[in-house]
Amino acid sequence: MTRRPSFTVRPIGVVHSPxxxxxxxxxxxxxxxxxxxxxxxxxxxxxLTRMRVGMELIVLTWLHRARRDVLxxxxxxxxxxxxxxxxxxxxxxxxxxxxxxxxxxxEVEGARLLVGPIEAIDGTPVIDIKYAMPNY
Amino acid sequence: MTRRPSFTVRPIGVVHSPxxxxxxxxxxxxxxxxxxxxxxxxxxxxxLTRMRVGMELIVLTWLHRARRDVLxxxxxxxxxxxxxxxxxxxxxxxxxxxxxxxxxxxEVEGARLLVGPIEAIDGTPVIDIKYAMPNY
Numbered sequence: 001m002t003r004r005p006s007f008t009v010r011p012i013g014v015v016h017s018p019x020x021x022x023x024x025x026x027x028x029x030x031x032x033x034x035x036x037x038x039x040x041x042x043x044x045x046x047x048l049t050r051m052r053v054g055m056e057l058i059v060l061t062w063l064h065r066a067r068r069d070v071l072x073x074x075x076x077x078x079x080x081x082x083x084x085x086x087x088x089x090x091x092x093x094x095x096x097x098x099x100x101x102x103x104x105x106x107e108v109e110g111a112r113l114l115v116g117p118i119e120a121i122d123g124t125p126v127i128d129i130k131y132a133m134p135n136y
Numbered sequence: 137m138t139r140r141p142s143f144t145v146r147p148i149g150v151v152h153s154p155x156x157x158x159x160x161x162x163x164x165x166x167x168x169x170x171x172x173x174x175x176x177x178x179x180x181x182x183x184l185t186r187m188r189v190g191m192e193l194i195v196l197t198w199l200h201r202a203r204r205d206v207l208x209x210x211x212x213x214x215x216x217x218x219x220x221x222x223x224x225x226x227x228x229x230x231x232x233x234x235x236x237x238x239x240x241x242x243e244v245e246g247a248r249l250l251v252g253p254i255e256a257i258d259g260t261p262v263i264d265i266k267y268a269m270p271n272y
Binding site: 028049052058060071072082083084094095100125131 | 143147191194219220221230266269
């Protein structure tokens with residue numbers, strides 16, 4: 001493959017959550033994760049036009065505590081603890097540590113969104129928010 | 137919000153697809169999109185360990201033809217064509233133009249994965265691949 005250019009991701013906001021470390025974060029949102037506030041950059045608030053409470057959203061985060069040099073992990077789902085490639089897992093450790101979180105929008109207050117459940121830790125940069133299609 | 141640092145995304149691969157322009161791309165994978173090959177960077181092939189044909193995956197792409205300076209669009213789903221914020225839509229135009237594609241893994245050949253259906257255009261950089269949980 002030809003060497004391809006890199007891209008710059010600029011955070012659009014940040015997660016404010018009661019979860020403060022990877023050690024006490026649920027592995028997935030559906031495993032008892034709390035709601036959290038996303039504080040959007042005020043310059044982007046027009047991007048929230050017609051957001052409605054109750055919508056399902058996909059939040060993309062930058063997993064800033066993850067390792068980018070890991071290609072294989074031992075997934076907890078495998079009792080035999082065999083190595084699996086990170087692209088076959090949900091490991092936060094991967095070359096581009098982007099988290100994908102399907103959430104429900106609970107509240108909107110100006111440039112702040114309450115969403116959940118979400119397993120991201122406090123201070124996690126948010127890099128995108130999208131409408132989540134059914135079954136997606 | 138405090139100004140936050142940017143991050144560098146390095147593509148992990150590229151999409152080879154019969155779709156060659158935004159004009160002839162389906163808007164979503166479920167709308168008649170074809171299968172496409174993802175050519176992974178050979179240095180990352182260990183990250184495919186235990187990938188199995190039939191798995192559901194989430195592919196993240198960098199929508200390199202998208203505009204990053206757009207915050208509101210007129211979604212086709214709205215007959216009244218009212219403006220909506222990009223974060224309430226699936227518009228490819230958005231500050232960090234990352235595509236989220238839920239696909240099925242059809243074939244694996246070395247560092248190449250046949251996946252689909254996927255609406256990404258030929259040459260689209262791939263930035264992550266993850267296991268897709270049911271209903272996610």
